[in-house]
Amino acid sequence: xxRLQFFIFPVILFFFLEIFFxxxxxxxxxxxxxxxxxxxxxxxxxxxxxxxxxIGDETLExxxxxxxYPREYFAKLIENLEIAGAREIIFDIExxxxxxxLQDSIxxxxxxxxxxxxxxxxxxxxxxxxxxxxxxxxxxxxxNYKNSRWGVINIRTxxxxxxxxxxxxxxxxxSKINSISLEGIINKxxxxxxxxxxxxxxxxxxxxxxxxxxxxxxxxxFLNFYGPAGTFKRYPMSNVIxxxxxxxxxxxxxxxxxxxxxxxxxxxxVLIGVTSEEFxxxxxxxxxxxxxxxxxxxxxxxxxEMFLQNNFLKNAxxxxxxxxxxxxxxxxxxxxxxxxxxxxxxxxxALIIASLVLTFYLFSQxxxxxxxxxxxxxxxxxxxxxxxxxxxxxxxxxxxxxxAFSRYMAPDLVDELIKNPQxxxxxxxxxxxxxxxxxxxxxxxxxxxxxxxxxxxxxxxYLTAMVDxxxxxxxxxxxxxxxxxxxxxxxxxxxxxxxxxxxxxALDMRKVLSELQNKWEKSGIQxxxxxxxxxxxxxxVGNLGSEQIFDYTAIGDTINLGARLEALxxxxxxxxxIIISEFTLELVKDYVIAExxxxxxxxxxxxxxxxxxxxxxx
Numbered sequence: 001x002x003r004l005q006f007f008i009f010p011v012i013l014f015f016f017l018e019i020f021f022x023x024x025x026x027x028x029x030x031x032x033x034x035x036x037x038x039x040x041x042x043x044x045x046x047x048x049x050x051x052x053x054x055i056g057d058e059t060l061e062x063x064x065x066x067x068x069y070p071r072e073y074f075a076k077l078i079e080n081l082e083i084a085g086a087r088e089i090i091f092d093i094e095x096x097x098x099x100x101x102l103q104d105s106i107x108x109x110x111x112x113x114x115x116x117x118x119x120x121x122x123x124x125x126x127x128x129x130x131x132x133x134x135x136x137x138x139x140x141x142x143x144n145y146k147n148s149r150w151g152v153i154n155i156r157t158x159x160x161x162x163x164x165x166x167x168x169x170x171x172x173x174x175s176k177i178n179s180i181s182l183e184g185i186i187n188k189x190x191x192x193x194x195x196x197x198x199x200x201x202x203x204x205x206x207x208x209x210x211x212x213x214x215x216x217x218x219x220x221x222f223l224n225f226y227g228p229a230g231t232f233k234r235y236p237m238s239n240v241i242x243x244x245x246x247x248x249x250x251x252x253x254x255x256x257x258x259x260x261x262x263x264x265x266x267x268x269x270v271l272i273g274v275t276s277e278e279f280x281x282x283x284x285x286x287x288x289x290x291x292x293x294x295x296x297x298x299x300x301x302x303x304x305e306m307f308l309q310n311n312f313l314k315n316a317x318x319x320x321x322x323x324x325x326x327x328x329x330x331x332x333x334x335x336x337x338x339x340x341x342x343x344x345x346x347x348x349x350a351l352i353i354a355s356l357v358l359t360f361y362l363f364s365q366x367x368x369x370x371x372x373x374x375x376x377x378x379x380x381x382x383x384x385x386x387x388x389x390x391x392x393x394x395x396x397x398x399x400x401x402x403x404a405f406s407r408y409m410a411p412d413l414v415d416e417l418i419k420n421p422q423x424x425x426x427x428x429x430x431x432x433x434x435x436x437x438x439x440x441x442x443x444x445x446x447x448x449x450x451x452x453x454x455x456x457x458x459x460x461x462y463l464t465a466m467v468d469x470x471x472x473x474x475x476x477x478x479x480x481x482x483x484x485x486x487x488x489x490x491x492x493x494x495x496x497x498x499x500x501x502x503x504x505x506a507l508d509m510r511k512v513l514s515e516l517q518n519k520w521e522k523s524g525i526q527x528x529x530x531x532x533x534x535x536x537x538x539x540x541v542g543n544l545g546s547e548q549i550f551d552y553t554a555i556g557d558t559i560n561l562g563a564r565l566e567a568l569x570x571x572x573x574x575x576x577x578i579i580i581s582e583f584t585l586e587l588v589k590d591y592v593i594a595e596x597x598x599x600x601x602x603x604x605x606x607x608x609x610x611x612x613x614x615x616x617x618x
Contacts, residue, residue: 033372043227092273151183228287273297428542533565
């Protein structure tokens with residue numbers, strides 16, 4: 001294959017990942033990265049322009065009345081806030097159903113006296129298989145007086161239930177109905193300037209006069225949260241209505257007089273909403289892990305604060321990001337293809353860290369949202385591709401040998417399949433077996449220092465001899481993994497002495513290798529050493545490939561431990577370089593000579609496993 005042809009792999013990877021990046025699964029992954037950046041950035045200071053009057057546990061206990069409260073309570077709340085100099089009063093509480101005529105009249109007559117009140121309604125979207133139906137729920141008729149204002153309180157949640165963006169408006173019969181926060185902002189502007197606000201929306205931005213709000217979708221913008229629940233100052237409603245003319249059932253401290261004296265509401269935008277969990281108006285946000293769910297009223301407060309500080313989050317341009325990813329794919333692959341795996345791995349890690357740092361910097365310092373995981377995944381994919389191609393380039397001869405010798409199989413296996421073709425069906429079963437692993441020490445270094453033809457000849461001769469030994473003792477060659485051999489004993493044909501057969505194979509492999517080493521030395525060929533590990537126990541055996549492709553093998557802790565024992569030969573200077581487990585020794589202790597080596601901790605076992613050096617047969 002020509003060198004330039006290799007570049008088809010990063011190009012394929014790029015297009016595959018770009019499609020994957022558009023899936024809901026990936027969107028959810030990026031949402032978690034979005035949450036993580038907020039947690040790392042932490043809380044940011046808010047102005048004192050926004051406060052919240054809460055109907056929480058304290059108010060519910062103080063007023064000692066069933067919800068909903070009489071409308072006169074809210075009329076009293078409006079009066080006191082107006083006396084205290086509130087600039088804007090925004091209700092995150094719906095008055096969409098009539099109370100008594102008297103109560104509705106009291107609230108309406110109070111509200112009509114002021115032009116800085118925004119009431120709440122909502123749009124309900126009912127999406128069916130055939131159509132999308134919308135229902136508009138407005139404040140009661142008494143609150144729809146001349147110059148009255150209302151907005152929707154709809155909160156948008158992502159598929160995982162988290163709130164990360166804010167709907168500026170809802171569409172109803174081709175009309176746009178602003179959110180309560182946006183309506184409050186517009187009302188405040190028009191009251192201050194005595195001019196009509198100019199609105200502009202093109203699907204990408206929403207503009208109020210000279211203030212541009214970047215959109216994350218048709219009608220939403222990402223919320224640049226200032227902190228967890230409780231970031232904005234709260235005042236219990238029971239305290240705000242508690243003045244000399246209003247008696248609180250459980251206490252009467254005239255708390256409002258203190259607020260009035262301190263100027264707590266002077267010139268402030270005041271949002272009024274429920275915070276007690278019993279109202280079920282609390283939502284998870286990126287700061288969920290710090291102080292729990294955030295009340296809906298505080299989500300509205302976050303948007304207003306974001307608007308006042310002109311602190312909007314902007315999405316990185318999709319096509320620019322895709323172009324950067326594509327160029328990065330090609331450049332990094334071109335470099336990695338020629339680097340050693342260790343160096344390219346370190347470089348990949350460094351680039352991933354750099355991309356994460358840059359992404360967080362752009363988020364925290366420039367309010368720019370760049371997908372946090374795209375570049376790391378792209379880099380990891382390029383690294384893996386280059387690693388595989390490098391491996392294939394340098395070890396193509398070993399791959400050829402592996403393919404040629406994988407056809408070796410114990411005759412008993414063939415007989416078993418002929419007699420019982422149902423064994424070809426997909427699936428496996430538990431069985432006590434023994435497994436043997438052997439591996440050439442430092443074979444990669446060996447191949448690098450020897451000619452390809454010599455390496456192929458030596459490896460072919462070695463594997464042929466080892467397979468003969470395995471088959472001689474009724475073992476089954478499971479697979480070659482490069483220069484590693486995995487053999488099974490006791491499956492698919494049951495063997496009463498499977499552990500002893502495995503030990504005999506291990507000892508014979510050492511004997512045959514010694515003969516090969518003498519032969520190679522006489523021919524001027526540098527010999528090599530091997531390590532062997534044997535383990536016994538229950539394993540899942542059978543056709544664990546698929547119904548289309550047969551792959552008779554074994555899996556489980558017994559197999560994993562066998563591989564681990566082989567690798568442990570590097571740590572112990574044993575005579576035969578054969579390590580067996582206590583489980584194997586228990587089955588062959590009357591037939592073999594073994595010396596205790598150590599107790600080792602292994603994954604999947606609560607207790608350390610005793611390991612032994614296999615010295616010979618008794």
